[in-house]
Amino acid sequence: MDLSTAEQILIEQRVTNESKSTAVAYLLWLFLGGLGAHRFYIGRVGSGLAILTLMIVGILLAPVGVGTIFLVPAVIWMLIDAFLIPGMIQQQKEEVRSTLGKQMYAERLIAAERGGR
Template sequence: MNLLEEQVYTNGTNHQRSLVLAYVLWFFLGQLGIHRFYTGRVGSGIAQLLLGVIGYLTAWILIGWLFLFILWIWWFIDIFLIPGMCREPR
């Protein structure tokens, strides 16, 4: 057991997040950034939430597609970032 794990267990809390739950949240609610809230990335979760809401609300005037395109690229990249987000304590 390394020093970080020892500190987590001695405090009586285990901050490890479920990888499966993070991927489920990513798949179903990822365009709202919910998986980032779950992994402790509140700032980027708010950014994804805003991109999604603004993008979907303004898609009918075409500017929203730019927001959604950025969000979808970020959402795809998160596939590879989720394991690290779950391992890293926040």
């Protein structure tokens, strides 16, 4: 799939506009990381729900004494995410770039097909 320079520039502009901010992701991680907010923001809803579930179950079971079984993995996961956030943001940008490139290429094929009639 060969795109022109102008098309590549357009894609990069749209990637910049549509991509998530690393700073926002880190702020969400810092203040709402235990709720998985940074993962929801980046678009990883499933793992965001997993962290949220671990925290809620852990907090609810804390008075019984078994809450740490759920809270410890959630906190460890959150700490590991501090190192994974830049990679997750980069992966999200690559997904946007790929999707936009495929859309632009498909639009060009459709335009060429209509022009050839």
